Amino acid sequence: MRREEIVMICTCDLAGQMRGKGFPVSDLEERLTRGIGWTPTNSMITAHGPIAPSPWGPFGDLVLKPDPESRIRVDFGEDHAAEHFVIGDICHIDGTPWEVCPRGFLKRVLEAIEKRHGLKVKSAFEHEFVFEGVEERPNASYALDSFRRQDIFAESFLGALKEAGITLDTFMPEYGPKQYEVTVGPATGVRSADQAVAIREIARAVATRLGTRVSFTPILRPDAVGNGVHVHFSLQDAATGMPVNYNAQAPHGLSARAGAFIAGILQKLPAITAVTAASSVSYLRLTPNRWSAAYNNLGFRDREAGVRICPVFATAEEQIARQYHFEYRAADATGSPYLVLGAILAAGLYGLDQDLPAPPVCQGAPQNMAQEDLDRLAIVRLPQSLGEALDAFEAEEELTDLFGPELKSAYLAHKRFEEKLMSALSPAEQCEKYRLAY
Numbered sequence: 001m002r003r004e005e006i007v008m009i010c011t012c013d014l015a016g017q018m019r020g021k022g023f024p025v026s027d028l029e030e031r032l033t034r035g036i037g038w039t040p041t042n043s044m045i046t047a048h049g050p051i052a053p054s055p056w057g058p059f060g061d062l063v064l065k066p067d068p069e070s071r072i073r074v075d076f077g078e079d080h081a082a083e084h085f086v087i088g089d090i091c092h093i094d095g096t097p098w099e100v101c102p103r104g105f106l107k108r109v110l111e112a113i114e115k116r117h118g119l120k121v122k123s124a125f126e127h128e129f130v131f132e133g134v135e136e137r138p139n140a141s142y143a144l145d146s147f148r149r150q151d152i153f154a155e156s157f158l159g160a161l162k163e164a165g166i167t168l169d170t171f172m173p174e175y176g177p178k179q180y181e182v183t184v185g186p187a188t189g190v191r192s193a194d195q196a197v198a199i200r201e202i203a204r205a206v207a208t209r210l211g212t213r214v215s216f217t218p219i220l221r222p223d224a225v226g227n228g229v230h231v232h233f234s235l236q237d238a239a240t241g242m243p244v245n246y247n248a249q250a251p252h253g254l255s256a257r258a259g260a261f262i263a264g265i266l267q268k269l270p271a272i273t274a275v276t277a278a279s280s281v282s283y284l285r286l287t288p289n290r291w292s293a294a295y296n297n298l299g300f301r302d303r304e305a306g307v308r309i310c311p312v313f314a315t316a317e318e319q320i321a322r323q324y325h326f327e328y329r330a331a332d333a334t335g336s337p338y339l340v341l342g343a344i345l346a347a348g349l350y351g352l353d354q355d356l357p358a359p360p361v362c363q364g365a366p367q368n369m370a371q372e373d374l375d376r377l378a379i380v381r382l383p384q385s386l387g388e389a390l391d392a393f394e395a396e397e398e399l400t401d402l403f404g405p406e407l408k409s410a411y412l413a414h415k416r417f418e419e420k421l422m423s424a425l426s427p428a429e430q431c432e433k434y435r436l437a438y
Contacts, residue, residue, distance in 0.1 A: 007025045021064070050417075218281050270382055
C-alpha cells in the first residue's frame with residue numbers, strides 16, 4: 001500500500017499540549033515559508049477537552065509560522081509512521097507575533113534580558129514521568145531491576161533522541177511508582193524549551209510504538225511521589241558567552257548579578273507558580289517533606305527549596321564558574337515549557353531591573369523554622385491550590401507588561417475554567433484525568 005509521510009506544524013499551547021495541523025511532507029518547503037492557518041480560540045482548548053470561554057469566539061484568523069531549526073523527525077521503520085513535526089510561532093496574518101503565543105512570550109522575555117542587561121540564558125529541563133509499560137513494585141527506586149524491566153524503552157528513547165539531535169545526559173528509575181527520569185544537555189535561549197517539548201513528545205512516540213504509554217502527570221495518585229520538571233539555568237554575558245553567576249568571595253559563591261536575578265524569582269515565585277505548576281493536582285505535590293518545593297526559599301544543594309544552588313563537581317575556579325548554576329523546582333509538565341521558562345525568567349528580569357540584593361541561603365527546612373525567621377528571610381508558603389495560585393498571579397502587576405495583558409487574561413480565563421472542571425471531582429479522580437491528559 002502506498003503511503004505518503006505527513007508532517008505537523010505545532011504549538012505547545014496554554015495547556016502545555018501540542019496542537020497543530022498536518023500536511024504532506026512534499027509541501028514542507030512551501031509551508032516553512034507560508035505557515036498554516038490557525039484560530040485564536042484554539043488556545044482556549046483545555047487539556048481535558050472542553051473549551052474555556054473565549055474572548056475571540058468564532059472570529060479571527062492567525063498563522064502558525066514554523067521555525068525550521070525546531071524540526072523533529074524520527075524514523076520508526078516501515079511498520080510505523082515517522083514522528084515528524086515542526087514547532088511554530090503563532091502570528092497575525094501579517095506575520096507579526098500574536099500576543100498570546102507562549103513561544104512568542106518566551107522570546108520577548110529573552111530579548112528583554114539581553115537588551116536591558118546584556119545577558120543570555122542557558123537552561124535545561126529535567127523530566128520525571130510514569131512509564132506504564134512496567135508494573136508497580138515495592139523497593140523499585142533506582143533499582144537495576146526497574147531499569148531492566150523497562151526493557152528496550154530506554155534504548156529506543158535514546159536512539160530517537162539522538163536522531164532528533166538531542167544529547168541525553170542520564171536516564172534512571174526514580175523513587176515514585178513506575179517513575180523514570182531523563183536529563184539532557186543545556187541549550188541557549190528558546191532552544192531549551194523547544195528541546196523540552198521534543199523530549200516529551202519523543203517519549204510518548206516511543207512508548208506508543210512499543211504498545212504502551214508514558215504520562216508526565218504531576219502526580220499519579222494523591223498518596224504518590226509526584227513527577228516534577230526541574231528547570232536548570234544560568235546566565236551568560238551576551239557578548240562573550242562567559243558565565244556571570246559565580247563569585248568566589250560572595251556567600252555560597254552567588255554573584256551580585258545572579259543574586260538579583262534569583263531574588264526576583266523568589267519574590268515572584270508565589271505568583272508565577274500558577275504558570276509553572278499549572279494544574280489542580282500540581283498542589284498535591286508541592287507540599288513539605290515530599291522532596292518538592294513548598295516555599296519560596298533559596299537552598300544550597302537542597303532538593304526541597306523553591307530555587308537551589310546546584311552542586312559543582314570541580315575544584316579549579318574557572319571550572320566552578322562554568323558549572324555553577326541554579327534549579328527551579330516548583331514546576332511540572334502541565335505547564336507549557338515556553339510559559340514555564342518565560343515566567344521564571346520574567347521574574348528574574350524583574351530582580352535585575354530592580355537591582356535587588358542577593359538573597360540569603362535558607363539554612364534548614366522552612367516548615368521547621370520559627371515565623372520570625374521566615375519573616376526575616378522573606379520566606380512564605382507557596383499557594384496550596386490552583387485557585388490560590390491564580391489569585392496571586394492575577395493580583396501580581398509588576399510582571400504584567402512582560403506577560404502582556406492579552407496573554408495574562410487568556411491564561412487566567414483558561415485555567416479558572418479548568419479549575420472549575422476539576423472542582424467537582426475527588427483528588428483521585430483528578431489525578432486520573434491528568435494521567436490521561438499528560
